[in-house]
Amino acid sequence: MKGGEIINSLKEKILNTSIELFYKKGFEATGVREISKKAKVSPSMINYHFGSKKGILKEIMELFFSYMEEYLNKEHVEEKKFEERIRMAIKSLVIALRKNEKMFKIIMTQIPDDDIDLIEYRTEKMKKIILGKIFLDEFKGFNSNVKYEIIGPALSGMIFSHFLLKDIATQISGKIFDDEFYEIYPDYIADIYLYGALKKLKE
Amino acid sequence: MKGGEIINSLKEKILNTSIELFYKKGFEATGVREISKKAKVSPSMINYHFGSKKGILKEIMELFFSYMEEYLNKEHVEEKKFEERIRMAIKSLVIALRKNEKMFKIIMTQIPDDDIDLIEYRTEKMKKIILGKIFLDEFKGFNSNVKYEIIGPALSGMIFSHFLLKDIATQISGKIFDDEFYEIYPDYIADIYLYGALKKLKE
DNA sequence: GTCTATAGTCCGATAGAC
DNA sequence: GTCTATCGGACTATAGAC
Structure with a gap:
């Protein structure tokens, strides 16, 4: 295993x-x-x-987070400049989540909220992935009054919601998310996030 | 009722x-x-x-969608220019979802996927809200090769994920989302979406 | 319209043979 | 380590009195 x-x-x-x-x-x-x-x-x-049945949930979480940590640790983004680091972080996060999208959805939506152990385990691991590894470190070079509790979640929200709402999105739009889609998806998200939709629409 | x-x-x-x-x-x-x-x-x-127990779910959906349709129909955004229309659409969507955030999360995450009637009802109503009323109409003036199946969901993803992952976000960051937060939140999301995070960070 | 009592099914977990 | 059989309880839905 x-x-x-x-x-x-x-x-x-x-x-x-x-x-x-x-x-x-x-x-x-x-x-x-x-x-x-x-x-x-x-x-x-x-x-x-x-x-127990809950024990399966625990193992799913361990499997998912050990995969994510291993995968995201492989990337060496430290030497790149800001834009490139964001772009690479988005790309590797999308790849890693896509490979484990079922486990990800289970972990984000199916943990019983009265199971304190499981909730705390998820909190600790997600903190490590989101805050430590991927996003907040990238913003340290900036000294502005930007609200990081919005600008960080805005990015992770674009990515997470795609995997959480995939089925509903397919029902609504008929769009099926295939290899072709995932080849352009990370760069599109990075462009919108870094430079905005207006630039994207007008180019 | x-x-x-x-x-x-x-x-x-x-x-x-x-x-x-x-x-x-x-x-x-x-x-x-x-x-x-x-x-x-x-x-x-x-x-x-x-x-039946599922009947409660059906009524929750009817209540939510009748509220959303009524609320979003009140807005008259047709005469504004693109940026302003997006900004207003985000603001009214955030206000409407915040007022019904519990129903929204239930509807997006708790409908049994084998209940075809409920799923189809949700699909039809969401299509009306997302595609017809708020987003896709706004993009009709543009003739570019932009992928609307990315640029549309990117925006709704930022907003939806906030309400779906609120509890987890609070667990991770400790941040509590109060009136003060929601006063700046829609404009921040609009700015990031329209002009990007880089502009936001450097201003 | 609201209640109590219960029918009939399915649940998670375990005992005990191999 | 894997199985069958079963325990005790919880589930949704309904019957029937008021």
């Missing part, structure tokens, strides 16, 4: 099936019987391998 | 309690017993007034 080892194939089957079902139907709407039936294992295997 | 009439106080109690619970815990995680207990009515009143 960790780092691509192939151990415990049954556990992986449960995990992958759970990701599909939690993504499509939601955590609460998915029963352990449904997971075990679709994964072709016994229901008791869920409790044996994960302790 | 419609247009502020005060009829059927028990039905309203159930509806308001449901909005609170669906927002906080999610639709599936909330039981009819819990709603009825908190609203201090009998569980059978839910089926009497709404037919």
